Amino acid sequence: MPRPSSILMREHEVILRAVKGLENKINYMRDSGRIDVDFLRDFIEFSRTFIDRCHHGKEEVCLFPCLERRGIPREGGPIGVLLMEHEMGRTLIKRLSEALDRYVEHGEGFDRVIQLCEGYVELLKEHIDKENNVLFPMGDEVMEEKDSEEVESCYDEREEEIGHGIHERMERLAEHLGGESEDST
Numbered sequence: 317m318p319r320p321s322s323i324l325m326r327e328h329e330v331i332l333r334a335v336k337g338l339e340n341k342i343n344y345m346r347d348s349g350r351i352d353v354d355f356l357r358d359f360i361e362f363s364r365t366f367i368d369r370c371h372h373g374k375e376e377v378c379l380f381p382c383l384e385r386r387g388i389p390r391e392g393g394p395i396g397v398l399l400m401e402h403e404m405g406r407t408l409i410k411r412l413s414e415a416l417d418r419y420v421e422h423g424e425g426f427d428r429v430i431q432l433c434e435g436y437v438e439l440l441k442e443h444i445d446k447e448n449n450v451l452f453p454m455g456d457e458v459m460e461e462k463d464s465e466e467v468e469s470c471y472d473e474r475e476e477e478i479g480h481g482i483h484e485r486m487e488r489l490a491e492h493l494g495g496e497s498e499d500s501t
């Protein structure tokens with residue numbers, strides 16, 4: 317498999333670890349009837365920084381444009397759907413952040429917080445599944461040798477822009493988010 321997709325698939329593993337942690341946390345919160353505000357604030361930070369800036373950034377700025385140039389359509393094709401899902405994810409996280417503030421300030425909206433978390437878990441799992449099993453294999457077919465190099469250096473530029481050490485810090489945060497509720501699996 318060419319490196320551009322294998323790098324993103326490795327990041328999917330990191331994302332799924334945090335998402336699994338969130339899924340376990342949802343069950344825990346339901347059972348206890350209380351929202352774990354600190355956990356969710358950490359998750360929101362992980363989502364905004366790692367999922368969105370590090371990962372979706374690489375897809376939107378580097379990989380998808382390359383695949384479009386090689387003939388995979390955006391409109392009416394997989395890329396359009398995936399981009400729309402990135403946008404849905406951003407909206408869900410924004411709403412979750414607002415719902416969380418409301419819960420902290422007024423102690424209300426427990427169900428809404430839970431529903432938004434569930435929606436996000438479902439969206440991300442399906443999204444990653446589509447990329448791993450549909451788009452990336454299609455992309456690997458059409459990409460040429462020099463595309464791989466270009467896309468990879470584009471990834472490096474993205475990381476450079478985000479800043480040194482952020483990616484690694486986010487990987488540790490994913491470990492923390494994924495591991496914290498491991499007991500309840």
Ligand SMILES: [Fe+2]
Pocket residue numbers: 372375398402443447
């Ligand atoms: Fe994506």
Ligand SMILES: [Fe+2]
Pocket residue numbers: 324328371375444447
């Ligand atoms: Fe992805």
